[in-house]
Amino acid sequence: MTGKILVIEDEQSIADNISYALSTEGFAPVWRSTGAEALAALGAEEFDLILLDVGLPDMNGFELARRIFAAHGLPVIFVTARASEIDRVVGLEIGADDYVVKPFSPRELTARVKAVLRRVGSPPASVREQSAPEAFFRIDDERCCIECMGQPLELARYEFRLLGLLIRHPGRVFSREQLMERVWEEPDMSLERTVDTHIKNIRQKLRQVAPQREFIHTHRGLGYSLREDG
Numbered sequence: 567m568t569g570k571i572l573v574i575e576d577e578q579s580i581a582d583n584i585s586y587a588l589s590t591e592g593f594a595p596v597w598r599s600t601g602a603e604a605l606a607a608l609g610a611e612e613f614d615l616i617l618l619d620v621g622l623p624d625m626n627g628f629e630l631a632r633r634i635f636a637a638h639g640l641p642v643i644f645v646t647a648r649a650s651e652i653d654r655v656v657g658l659e660i661g662a663d664d665y666v667v668k669p670f671s672p673r674e675l676t677a678r679v680k681a682v683l684r685r686v687g688s689p690p691a692s693v694r695e696q697s698a699p700e701a702f703f704r705i706d707d708e709r710c711c712i713e714c715m716g717q718p719l720e721l722a723r724y725e726f727r728l729l730g731l732l733i734r735h736p737g738r739v740f741s742r743e744q745l746m747e748r749v750w751e752e753p754d755m756s757l758e759r760t761v762d763t764h765i766k767n768i769r770q771k772l773r774q775v776a777p778q779r780e781f782i783h784t785h786r787g788l789g790y791s792l793r794e795d796g
Contacts, residue, residue, distance in 0.1 A: 569614035569683055570594045574604045574630070575645070576623050580668070584617060584645070587672030593679070601625035608638055609707055615683060617675075620646040620653065628656060635661050635748040637707055639731035641686045643678060645670065661747040686738070702781070703733045714775045721771065724749055728761075729768050732782065732792040741789040765790055 571588055575581040576599045585595040596611070598604040601622050607613075616634060620627035631642050643664040644657045657665045663682045666675055704713040710726050712719050712733070721729065727749045731740070740748075742758040750760075765782060772781050783791050 572613045572616045573597045575619045587676050591676045601630045616640050616642045617645050618642050620648050632660055636727045639734055639748050641682050705730050717775045719771050725764055725768050728764050736792045737794040739785050739789050739791045
């Protein structure tokens, strides 16, 4: 299994151990020591999964994870010394795919990485870069803008986050619950029917630009995905 992994960890010795373990299993780790550096890397490169420490020097790892889910929708595994039950619960409830407590076994960590990638079905970044939706959409995270076939879409905040998540994972089926966890700031305060309403609005705006295409596919009883063939 291959994949590009972003390691967000402020202690170099731990980051080196993680990176070495990932490299021996065929992964391509990229290390960043602060939240700001990690966000810059996410804006410039494609990743398949993120290993994230909670105690970063410039921001709380939980808040960083929320921003990552909203803008990028990538799977996240927390790797942290914070072992309390409440921290575990918070990490998992905001949408993390796993929670690993330090000290940890590098072999176990790589096994968890593989398990998460198999579960989410995330293709390697090199494959995503060449996917068909890239020919139709362009995402500008700094301006919170998405263009479809060269025309900017007038999207509300959650419409932007929702469509951006689908674009970055073409073909992947997200349940309503998964979409709420990764897009909404307070998913517990919203209803799953809200997702349907936002999808309907996004479809209407996409049809104004490309009436001959149906970009978003409904999987009855499962959720939604972006068509890989556009």
